[in-house]
Amino acid sequence: MLLESKKTLKLSFPIILGELAQISLHIIDTAMIGSVNYKQLAAAALVMSVINIPFVFGIGITFAVSQMVSMAHGRKDGQLVSHYFYNGFWLCAIAALLISVGLELGKNIIFHLDQDPEVAKLAAPFLQLLGWSIIPMILFMALKQFTDGLEFTRTAMILSLLSLPLNAFINWILIFGNLGAPRLELIGAGWGTLITRTLIFLVLGIIILCHKTFRKYIAVRRNQWQIKGQTIKHLLHIGIPSSMQIGMEAGAFAISGILIGTISSVALAAHQIALVCASFTFMVSMGLAQGGSIRASNAFGTKNWNKIRIIGKGTLLMALAYGLCCAISFVMFRNELPLLFNKNKEVAELATYLLLFAAIFQISDSTQAVSAGLLRGIKDVKVPTYLIAIAYWIVGIPVGYFMAVKMNFGAAGIWLGFILGLTFSACFLSYRFLKLTRKRKS
Template structure:
């Protein structure tokens, strides 16, 4: 089992670095905007929360590409790899455009969410730019899922790392108005994000089209680059439930953030700081989940349930150890981390408290991500979607609201609700995977026994 864990970690490491680099772009924006004042930080938080659900729905759709590509690659079918890339790209492009238009068109609804008026007026134009940047971001993620599904995970990692200094430089020019550029403050961060995401997508596209690593698959273009209804259905079968699963969790955090925003700008800013830190550590869990999912999907294509069980259990143990480590770091440095974003005393004190809650749910957050990824690897997506919905929206959010407003615990109450929701999701998904693996292992052993007797 140790060897399987090491293999998964090796595959996951470039994915993790790439995910952290992507999250770092957001953290950089948050920190550079927060240095202006906490109202701008709160506006950034409001937009990120409002965009959370649509954005992750798009991310979920891109996951279908890596799942189908990894299965085809496991069967050594280069033609189908190219076919899934083309159909997946078209599907994700349409999804990205629809999400972008929806966000841009609905940005004025921020005025009706009970938020601080000054924060809202800062947030509306910023949401327009961020909505537009959804298109290059989701297209980049689609191509990334393709390369990850082939287990060439370093390609997107290098580009993600390269995007960091570019984003910092553009932010430095446009947020603060250096070198004669206009001082755009929050809008400068929006332009920096849009420009960086667009360049990353274009460069990755050129690499896939031109680099010799991907040439065997690109040579199949003439035969395989056409839209097929059956293929789109296969991608949607994975993509829609995956989108809903991720959307349920992101939606829980987004709705919690909007509810917290009704408590004031200080609460909103503190929530954004704690959530940014938790989201950063979660990128490692996402990388492990994707690597585990790719490896399980490959074994699933061969019908090897014994291997599936070993890969799954080893990945879950790895996630447990990582969650414990993150919990320790958050608990020890909870009073220092907020100063990376803002020095307003009220914001810092509340953020330190929320980071203590974030420390508690690190284990649940890590293991539920792995559970969901492993289940996607065996193409079990419908039941897990129901389980996740119950965990977050029937148990987590309602209990958080009760603690926040009925029991007068405020922002801390909403975060306790998040802890409950994440814990239940983790228990549900892990149980589901272990149950599926056990049942299918027994069925596989029974079939082998019958063959021996025959």
Template sequence: MMTYRSEGRKTLQLAFPIILGELSQMSLHLLDTAMIGFVGYKELAAASLVLQVINIPFIFGIGVTVSVAQMVSMAQGRHDRQLVSHYFFNGILLCLVAGLLISLGLHLGKNVLWHLGQDPEVVQLALPFMDLMSTSIIPMILFMALKQFADGLQYTKTAMVLSLSAIPINFLLNWLLIYGNWGFPRLELVGAGYATLITRTLICVALAIVILKHRVFRPFMAVRKNQWKLRRTAMKQLLKIGIPSSLQIGMEAGAFAVSGIIIGTISAQAQAAHQIALSCAAFTFMVSLGLSQAGSIRVSNAFGANQLTKISFIGKSTLGLSLMYGVLCCIIFTVFRWQLPTFFNHETEVITIAATLLLFAAIFQISDALQAIAAGLLRGVKDVNIPTLFIAIAYWVLGIPFGCLLAFYYNMGANGIWLGLIAGLSFSAIFLTLRFLNWNKRNGVNR
């Protein structure tokens, strides 16, 4: 018998490896931020600038990979192995093209950094780092596409193990190349770029070998002669989910990225503090993202099997989990807002600004968790267009303009930008959650 507790437990079981994998990937960013931060605050500001600019197109690429999990999970719910293989091949090709185009565009457009009102010394440090990070997008998007395929089949542990193994690899490469240990050249920020590129390539190749060779995935690889063909219908179905998903994730990440660029025009210290606070908030968000992906996969599987009552139980139990988690994160950020910045930098002004921003981050933890999970649940039932409109309004009509108004007209600086983000996240959380609950009512599910 389905209950909210039993369905919540099943979602957590599926989400746990995904969460660990996402936390591992975010740990790589935190690791880079911390190790670069101890070189100097201008290097940290340069890394922040590059990550903010790259994140906008990069997240669009990650959004395309989401469609692989959705379509694979739906085909699995129909018990159609050939269709699963069909979506795998077409999805990987789609993601490869997306990765190549994004990387090429960033390489060609890197001089935009000079036109964003940033400290010229920061921009000079950022340019070679941007080249390396742009190249590393290709193996990372391919890794995410392969991971989404495995996650869509609810085999989540393989990508988790590889993501965890990336942490010591990246740490060692950073230690060698940033600081010049064991006879390696001291490359500082550029060294962090090389470490990221090498690490992402290694885990991508390893996951590809596992999926192609491991017995768990063999039933889906065995039909490749019939299904491993480029098909227009499959591409349309993947893009129908992938493009709105990319827009949803991209508009949210883009809002945070643009906020970082805007804060960079205030001062390098404010930008460094923003990167610290944002890194902490992004780390906790990985748990919400893992819950969102697990809930979305389970809902998509139930949707493929036409189990509408099960969708209601899965969705509402996952939303309940997000509320509890959001409250916990709010408490942690409030209590430790002065201690957390010291892990990244020792500049007094940077720590003071970051502590204040972490208090704002604490406020939006509940709405951030709710909106991520509600959006994932709606993707699971192929409801992506109206949610995309809600997210556009939340961040680009409400959040960023309101934040700029507070920051510059009312002279609130970085604090004003973050208050705008709180407003946008709250709007998104309310309207996406209500839409999922209304979807249940429209389909006659009142549990």
């Protein structure tokens, strides 16, 4: 188990760094926007609550690319790898376009969510920019999932890391009006995100088309670069449940943000700070989940169930250990973390309190992400989707709403709902993976 865990960690590490870099773009935006004033921070939180559900649906579609590419790679079928890559890319492109157009057409929803009118007015143009930035981001993720599925994870990682100083520099110019540029504040952060995402997509695309590592997959394009209905069906079989799984989680957090926004803009700003911190640590879990999923999918290509079980158990143990470390860190640094984003005393105090709840669910959050990834690796996506739906929408959100609104716990009530929902998801998904692999192994 130790050897397989090392292999999983080695594969996951560049993915983790890439995921951390992507969430760091959001953290940079949050910190720089928060330094303007807390109303702009609340507006950013409102936009993320609205945009997260369709955005992660698109990200879920990209997961199918790495799963099918990895399985074909495990069978040593390079032509099939190329075929899945081509079909997967165009499937993701269509999904990205539909999402962005949908957000553009529905942009006025921001004014009908019972939010602070000033916050909604600030949020509207930011929503438009982030909506269109989804296209290059999902296309970048589709290319990244292709390289990850082949276990070439460093290229996308390096680009993701390079995007951080680029995004910060563009933000510095456009948010604050430096180097003679107009002071755009929140809108400037939106332009920074759009420009950065477009550039990293274009660069990764050029690398895949031109680099010798991927040449053999490009060379067979005349035979394999054809859209086929059956291939799209296979991709959607993984992509749609994956999208629903992470979409239901993102949806729960998005609805919670909207509910908290009806309490006050201070509560929404504090919630955003705690959520950004929790999202940052979750990216490590997500990277570990993708690494475990790719390795499980690769072994699934040869039906090696003993190896799949060993990979899974090792990855779950790493997830538990990581979640515990995160929980301890949140408790230790709960007073300092909010001050990185906003200096408003009322916002910082509430965020400090909410970080205690975020600390509690770190173990469950990490475990449920990894177990869902492992199940995705063995193409078990239907039942886990139902379990995740129950965890968030029958347990988490209703309990959170009851505690927040009916029992007057405020924002803390929503976070208590998160804890219950994530714990339910972690327990049942882990149990399902261990049960399925034990049955097949025997």
